[in-house]
Amino acid sequence: MATNHEVILSGVRPTGRLHFGNYFGAIKHFIDLQKQGYRCYYFIADYHALTTISEREDFFRHTLDMLRTYVACGLDPRKSIIYRQSDLPCTAELTLLFGMITNIGFLERGTTYKDKMSKLTSPEGQPEGNPLSYGLLGYPVLMAADILIVKADKVPVGDDQRQHVEMAIDIAERFNHRFGEVLKSPAPVARDAIRVRGLDGSDKMGKSENNTLDLLDDEKTVLKKIKGVPTTTDPLPLETESDDPEAILPEMPPSVAALYHLLYLLAPWEVYTDFVGKYRRKERFYGQLKTTLAEYVTAFNKPIIEGFHAPDNTDEFVMDFLRDNAAKVTPVALDTVESCREAMGIGHSLYRA
Numbered sequence: 001m002a003t004n005h006e007v008i009l010s011g012v013r014p015t016g017r018l019h020f021g022n023y024f025g026a027i028k029h030f031i032d033l034q035k036q037g038y039r040c041y042y043f044i045a046d047y048h049a050l051t052t053i054s055e056r057e058d059f060f061r062h063t064l065d066m067l068r069t070y071v072a073c074g075l076d077p078r079k080s081i082i083y084r085q086s087d088l089p090c091t092a093e094l095t096l097l098f099g100m101i102t103n104i105g106f107l108e109r110g111t112t113y114k115d116k117m118s119k120l121t122s123p124e125g126q127p128e129g130n131p132l133s134y135g136l137l138g139y140p141v142l143m144a145a146d147i148l149i150v151k152a153d154k155v156p157v158g159d160d161q162r163q164h165v166e167m168a169i170d171i172a173e174r175f176n177h178r179f180g181e182v183l184k185s186p187a188p189v190a191r192d193a194i195r196v197r198g199l200d201g202s203d204k205m206g207k208s209e210n211n212t213l214d215l216l217d218d219e220k221t222v223l224k225k226i227k228g229v230p231t232t233t234d235p236l237p238l239e240t241e242s243d244d245p246e247a248i249l250p251e252m253p254p255s256v257a258a259l260y261h262l263l264y265l266l267a268p269w270e271v272y273t274d275f276v277g278k279y280r281r282k283e284r285f286y287g288q289l290k291t292t293l294a295e296y297v298t299a300f301n302k303p304i305i306e307g308f309h310a311p312d313n314t315d316e317f318v319m320d321f322l323r324d325n326a327a328k329v330t331p332v333a334l335d336t337v338e339s340c341r342e343a344m345g346i347g348h349s350l351y352r353a
């Protein structure tokens with residue numbers, strides 16, 4: 001395998017089953033980068049998942065299932081360092097250190113925080129006090145610690161996480177400006193990062209939005225979910241002559257655009273453009289579009305479902321590699337925390353001989 005010295009890091013929260021947004025926004029790139037021989041760190045962001053907890057959830061079960069799905073998709077814990085965020089508790093110390101130099105106004109401009117805040121705003125004004133947690137406001141600080149602790153060069157994430165990576169870069173720059181060139185900033189997320197729409201037509205397919213098509217969905221579930229996508233609106237006339245999804249999808253009703261985007265991602269170009277032609281001619285075709293898309297989704301999921309149930313892809317296998325990989329990432333992480341402690345003038349070589 002080719003080796004590439006650049007460091008890749010990314011995380012996914014263990015809040016449920018992996019969906020097509022996670023796959024095309026993140027996991028597909030994880031696999032490509034692993035194949036290209038980069039030093040890859042992929043972790044399960046269980047600390048981050050605690051910001052959306054409603055009652056006690058079985059994060060551990062989700063973690064095991066997600067990791068078995070990773071393996072089924074082609075991620076290999078012998079090639080990539082796959083670990084659990086909470087197995088690297090020094091991330092929490094780095095978060096604390098960064099928290100001391102990060103102002104609240106900067107964090108209040110974070111889109112996740114702003115969205116949650118605006119949902120709380122009633123027509124009569126904001127509720128008294130602020131019910132959102134310190135952890136939610138500080139979400140980007142923890143994410144900066146995840147990224148900077150392994151000295152990442154690139155952070156493959158979907159478009160929804162672009163701002164968080166930019167905030168990590170800002171935090172690194174602020175730290176280096178005050179305490180010397182200690183931290184390595186990653187590259188910003190590419191402008192063309194993908195965003196998969198939800199099956200309800202909303203802007204983002206997401207576990208918390210309950211609008212997902214999952215990698216472990218079987219044929220029946222896939223068909224049921226896709227048939228349920230609202231397509232009652234007649235096709236709207238398209239201004240653009242291009243078949244490029246970027247040009248065409250914004251002109252379609254959102255839930256129809258979600259179906260076309262998935263078809264574009266999964267089917268050969270000719271199949272996708274054939275359906276674009278039907279849309280332009282306003283044929284009666286939504287039923288056919290849905291069954292065709294369901295077939296592509298089912299064919300995509302089949303090997304993943306088989307890999308998930310493969311005899312060697314067990315909970316024990318996952319627990320073993322989690323332990324081994326946490327041991328591999330710990331020295332790298334402690335080295336960064338130690339450098340930050342030194343630069344800030346606290347502690348005395350606690351983690352280094």
Ligand code: ADP
Pocket residue numbers: 010011012013014015020021022023024025026156157158159160161194195196197204205206207208
């Ligand atoms: P979710 O939003 O479903 O809870 P996460 O927040 O854990 O998933 O996201 C894990 C990774 O998947 C991130 O890199 C994120 O950018 C990517 N991702 C999640 N949803 C989408 C989507 N709809 N389109 C593109 N990428 C996505």
Ligand code: TRP
Pocket residue numbers: 009010011012013045048142143146147155157161164
């Ligand atoms: N916040 C990311 C998400 O919701 C998950 C995540 C946590 C992450 N830490 C990270 C992604 C560091 C990339 C790098 O999807």
